[in-house]
Amino acid sequence: MDTRRNMLxxxxxxxxxxxxxxxxxxxxxxxxxxxxxxxxRELCNLKNQGKDVVxxxxxxxxQGKKAVHLTPEQLQEHPIAxxxxxxxxGQGKLMxxxxxxxxxxxxxxxxxxxxxxxxxxxxxxxxxxxxxxxxFKMQVVPxxxxxxxxxxxxxxxxxxxxxxxxxxxxxxxxDADLLILMSDIDGLYTDDPRKNPNARxxxxxxxxxxxxxxxxxxxxxxxxxxxxxxxxxxxKIATAAGADMIIANGDNIYSINDxxxxxxxxTLFLSEQHQKEMSxxxxxxxxxxx
Numbered sequence: 001m002d003t004r005r006n007m008l009x010x011x012x013x014x015x016x017x018x019x020x021x022x023x024x025x026x027x028x029x030x031x032x033x034x035x036x037x038x039x040x041r042e043l044c045n046l047k048n049q050g051k052d053v054v055x056x057x058x059x060x061x062x063q064g065k066k067a068v069h070l071t072p073e074q075l076q077e078h079p080i081a082x083x084x085x086x087x088x089x090g091q092g093k094l095m096x097x098x099x100x101x102x103x104x105x106x107x108x109x110x111x112x113x114x115x116x117x118x119x120x121x122x123x124x125x126x127x128x129x130x131x132x133x134x135x136f137k138m139q140v141v142p143x144x145x146x147x148x149x150x151x152x153x154x155x156x157x158x159x160x161x162x163x164x165x166x167x168x169x170x171x172x173x174x175d176a177d178l179l180i181l182m183s184d185i186d187g188l189y190t191d192d193p194r195k196n197p198n199a200r201x202x203x204x205x206x207x208x209x210x211x212x213x214x215x216x217x218x219x220x221x222x223x224x225x226x227x228x229x230x231x232x233x234x235x236k237i238a239t240a241a242g243a244d245m246i247i248a249n250g251d252n253i254y255s256i257n258d259x260x261x262x263x264x265x266x267t268l269f270l271s272e273q274h275q276k277e278m279s280x281x282x283x284x285x286x287x288x289x290x
Contacts (some may be wrong), residue, residue: 004204004270005262007081008244011178013136014046014260015243017167022250024059031059037101038253043141044105046260052136054174056144056167057094064090067161071119092147098143108140113147119169132174144170146241168234172241177271179238180259184249188228188266205269208236235269245269 004274018039025032046053058133064070072081095111102109110166112135118128135142146166171179191199213232231247238245248255248266258265 009262013052013176014178015054015171017092020058022182027243040101042256044107056143058163059286060087061092061095063093110135110140110142112142112144112246115147120201162230164230164234168237171238171243176243179245181245181247186249187247206275227251239271242271244271
């Protein structure tokens with residue numbers, strides 16, 4: 001038995017991030033309601049097990065674009081303002097869908113929109129944490145997104161820049177012990193497996209060393225380590241704050257249940273605390289390959 005995976009069964013507070021690509025049909029960009037329903041059912045099942053759950057969800061801007069029938073030309077004319085307007089339209093539509101699905105299982109939800117200041121300013125961070133703490137006491141599932149409708153910095157200069165980083169900050173804010181990033185990739189590879197048949201899948205990462213960061217920055221494909229730079233950044237934030245982190249493929253929402261049952265799914269990044277506890281199994285800057 002892999003003790004590093006088995007310990008995931010005991011996690012009590014879990015942050016789960018779902019990307020836009022995992023919520024939509026590739027062909028049309030419309031919502032994939034079957035996948036959404038499975039996601040909600042999985043989260044409600046975690047709640048029924050006595051766990052605190054936070055969902056960090058992408059999709060607001062994409063939903064807004066579809067709702068207002070935005071053309072590429074309109075987006076290019078005023079990219080920031082248009083994206084903000086789309087976020088304002090889409091966030092309500094996204095929450096309406098979530099509330100309806102969660103309500104089918106009798107589960108209350110709350111919309112929490114954050115900006116960079118929410119987690120970097122001491123007073124704002126304290127207030128945000130108190131809000132989350134009360135929501136947990138009320139057995140409510142917080143659904144988090146960036147407040148893109150007003151956060152110019154986030155959209156244009158990348159202060160959060162992506163929901164991977166946002167989810168990591170949320171994990172730190174709420175003292176989560178596990179962060180799951182549901183993305184469009186299986187996990188971390190040593191190289192792009194479509195171009196390099198010798199690319200190996202990384203099951204477990206101990207200390208995040210410079211070589212791992214350079215590998216992520218140098219990749220160019222989402223199928224391999226492309227898109228991994230932000231996920232490595234998220235892993236550094238989350239693991240330093242005491243949370244283990246998993247990257248798993250959002251195409252299979254049921255993998256959330258597999259992760260929580262200790263199955264060898266995705267890439268596991270060990271928290272700094274677990275790195276120390278399991279130093280005999282995972283040496284610093286060593287990754288286990290498939």
